[in-house]
Amino acid sequence: MRTEKTLHGWPYFYCMRKKRNIHVSYGIGIGSGERDLVIIDVHVHPLVSETQILEEMDKAGVDRSVLLGTDTDPLDVDKPEIKEKMRKRFNSSKLYSHPYFLFFHPIEEGVKRFFYALINQYPNLKNSNLDVAELVEKYPNRFIGFGSVNPNKGEEYVEEKLREISRLNLRGIKMLPTLQFFNPSENKNFERICEYCEKNGKILSYHTGCDPGPWEIPELSEDANPKYLKPVLEKYSPTIILTHTGSYSALKPGLWLDEALELGKEFENVYFDSSAASHVIYQKKVVERIRESFGIERLMYGSDFPVVEGSNMQYEVNVIKNCQYLTDEEKNMILGLSAAKLLGLEGAT
Numbered sequence: 364m365r366t367e368k369t370l371h372g373w374p375y376f377y378c379m380r381k382k383r384n385i386h387v388s389y390g391i392g393i394g395s396g397e398r399d400l401v402i403i404d405v406h407v408h409p410l411v412s413e414t415q416i417l418e419e420m421d422k423a424g425v426d427r428s429v430l431l432g433t434d435t436d437p438l439d440v441d442k443p444e445i446k447e448k449m450r451k452r453f454n455s456s457k458l459y460s461h462p463y464f465l466f467f468h469p470i471e472e473g474v475k476r477f478f479y480a481l482i483n484q485y486p487n488l489k490n491s492n493l494d495v496a497e498l499v500e501k502y503p504n505r506f507i508g509f510g511s512v513n514p515n516k517g518e519e520y521v522e523e524k525l526r527e528i529s530r531l532n533l534r535g536i537k538m539l540p541t542l543q544f545f546n547p548s549e550n551k552n553f554e555r556i557c558e559y560c561e562k563n564g565k566i567l568s569y570h571t572g573c574d575p576g577p578w579e580i581p582e583l584s585e586d587a588n589p590k591y592l593k594p595v596l597e598k599y600s601p602t603i604i605l606t607h608t609g610s611y612s613a614l615k616p617g618l619w620l621d622e623a624l625e626l627g628k629e630f631e632n633v634y635f636d637s638s639a640a641s642h643v644i645y646q647k648k649v650v651e652r653i654r655e656s657f658g659i660e661r662l663m664y665g666s667d668f669p670v671v672e673g674s675n676m677q678y679e680v681n682v683i684k685n686c687q688y689l690t691d692e693e694k695n696m697i698l699g700l701s702a703a704k705l706l707g708l709e710g711a712t
């Protein structure tokens with residue numbers, strides 16, 4: 364465990380996703396990569412410098428990365444309805460008094476500490492819409508930019524952010540019901556974002572499953588259960604990628620896999636990435652279920668770099684390359700062909 368480095372008294376592993384469970388970190392298996400296929404990483408956070416991201420991509424043979432912005436405000440947790448929801452969920456969890464989660468007591472303060480630790484851990488963090496657009500402008504052949512909109516702000520704020528996303532020519536929008544404290548079936552602004560994406564051909568990268576820090580408590584991540592998307596998707600049809608396929612969780616890997624696959628079966632505009640959940644998804648049974656229910660072409664490679672402890676882009680690429688349950692054609696679709704199609708990059712890579 365990497366507990367040696369602390370920032371303002373905060374062990375930095377609170378900001379990392381844990382590969383298996385919160386007590387164990389894993390070794391990295393690295394193989395060699397061929398250069399005959401297009402690899403697109405649909406899930407990268409610009410938390411470290413662009414040089415580090417590009418180096419990481421080169422090591423893994425990744426041609427292009429989708430950089431995801433995040434528009435979130437830790438102080439939203441002080442809104443009475445959010446505070447009440449968070450407290451209720453945290454207090455109802457069996458994990459409430461687990462030593463790991465004592466750091467997050469009381470939950471509204473714990474959430475704020477999580478964000479401050481994140482900022483301290485990643486001083487080069489560049490995840491505003493403008494930051495992401497600048498990175499894309501600098502490396503147009505390597506980066507694809509997705510912005511983000513905080514859905515807890517007023518209607519005017521949301522409209523301004525949507526105009527900003529159009530103006531900056533960002534290709535999609537990243538939304539996280541966890542770190543942005545919202546339930547998609549109860550949030551009007553989220554509906555508006557879905558409508559905007561549908562009308563403007565933007566792709567929604569939507570977080571499903573648990574998240575680092577306090578959100579490793581499944582009750583606290585409840586809003587990120589894919590089932591809550593159903594009412595919105597019955598109204599609007601944005602192209603939506605369910606990141607982690609509802610499966611990321613250190614404590615309960617695969618927790619909402621069923622709900623995610625169910626949504627994929629019902630809506631043909633629903634896609635998936637395997638970031639932080641490759642150990643769940645690339646198993647024989649799961650691969651077969653995906654193949655039979657809607658097809659491997661809707662599953663895409665994502666690394667979640669740099670936030671998964673014990674993992675990196677190359678590791679995740681190799682998990683797919685070495686998966687014995689996929690055909691070569693399917694591996695190529697997952698690693699880049701499907702993303703190229705979705706992002707309109709065919710022929711451009």
Ligand SMILES: [Zn+2]
Nearest residue numbers: 406408667670
């Ligand atoms: Zn992520």
